[in-house]
Amino acid sequence: MTPRSAPDRLLSVLAAFDHEHPALSLTDISRRAGLSLTTAHRLVGALTEWGALERDPDGVYHVGLRLWEVAALAPRGLALRQVALPYLEDLYEATHENVQLAVRDGGEVVYIEWLSGRSAVGVHIRVGARWPLHATGVGLALLAHDEPARQEEYCAGPLAAFTPYTITRPERLRRELAEVRRTGVAVSSRQVTDDALSVAAAVRGPGGAVVAAVSVVVPEADAQVPVLAPAVRIAARGISRALGWRPEEA
Template identity: 45%
Template sequence: MPRTNEPGRTVVSRLLELLFAFQPGQSSLSLAELVRKTGMPHATVRRLVVELTGAGALERGEDGRYTVGLRLWQLGTLAPRTEPLRALALPFMEDLYAALQQHVQLAILEGREAVIVERLSAPNAMDLVSQVAGRLPLHCSGVGKVLLSHGGPDLIEEVLRGALPRYTARTVVDPAELRKQIADCRRTGTAVIRGELTDGADSVATRIVNGEGVVVAALSVVVRSDSVKHQAVLPSVVASGLGISRLLGWRPGVKVRER
């Protein structure tokens, strides 16, 4: 049943549903795909798409498909949770990238997932399952485990009581083992993942802390398994995380606390 028939449905909610239909891996959609993804009538989708395109929120390519428009992208860069953080973190990420020539990524917590807000990738780096604005599971990604470990007891219990999908043969799905890893991560501020999310991909991650001691983000380097020693990468990643944390107001002696 088309959701546009729901009582109380507003034009704004329909516009937002159209915009939210665009996702990582689905950044270009045809009119028919928008109709299918939103469940709204073809005539309604066409009218709203014309309005959004006219306002610059969407752009129509020569092939007739639609993408997010420049004006909407500019608006997104003003998001207070990501843009100041990205600006402060980028020089440190560039240094890690220059030194290691691997994936370097920055992520924040949103709900029960980690959202990548910035990534630098070498042309010859291995393929990963997500891109910027993509989402990663908390229980088996490097940035995810860091964010989960500092997300508070309610989040930890919610994640461990829920479904814990197995992505590879090495994915840890045993709640008892995950509790041990979470405790270690909370103590050290770091996480090392060995092929849990993507076969052949390891991740070394650390926390980023603000002036109040709250973990606001996680930084990681993703490398091909057995290409480098994790202990050789870890000090550089931790140093970068501490540097970003200092710019956010953190100082030695400020106790790291949960959300």
């Protein structure tokens, strides 16, 4: 085994937890983190004492409230979400559909917020979930405003397919992104699951750079894109303004 630094070992304990493994025994943690039971015991003890982990009465560990409080300060996590939430609520009240806020991390989108609509379509995305850029509305909105070189690198692929409708050909993705820039909205139809459609728009920060994207996901069968598009664009502009974006200065 490669020698590992002390910070690396401690962080590997935190990394042992994910959506499929939100609660772990000490043995699970030691195995998933690649640590001896003795080392895992010592590190878990320190993390528990600090509050980064919490221990159930039955000896199972999960992520603790103290870590959540620190993480709430992440500008691209809860902090962005706090600024955006009133506008997401407005979008939800106007549409009563699934409303999302997402940011980009490399070639993926990470969902920062998810308000569930009544007509929940077969999309099971959770806060903290990741999805490739080209398949989702928010991903297309983020990619369309990326700098040309990075955009082209992504377009060149490979582009994974999730349904028969997922964009997998580079030239089609390039056309789609040009359309997003022209219209100001991104539409992803049946690309993630074969019954859902999303309409998304980019959110800009103080200097005009795209920092996030907002979207609505509806059942594809009765999706009214011309009705949803203005609502999504207005919500995105509202969040951008709240973040300090000034279109008149652009």
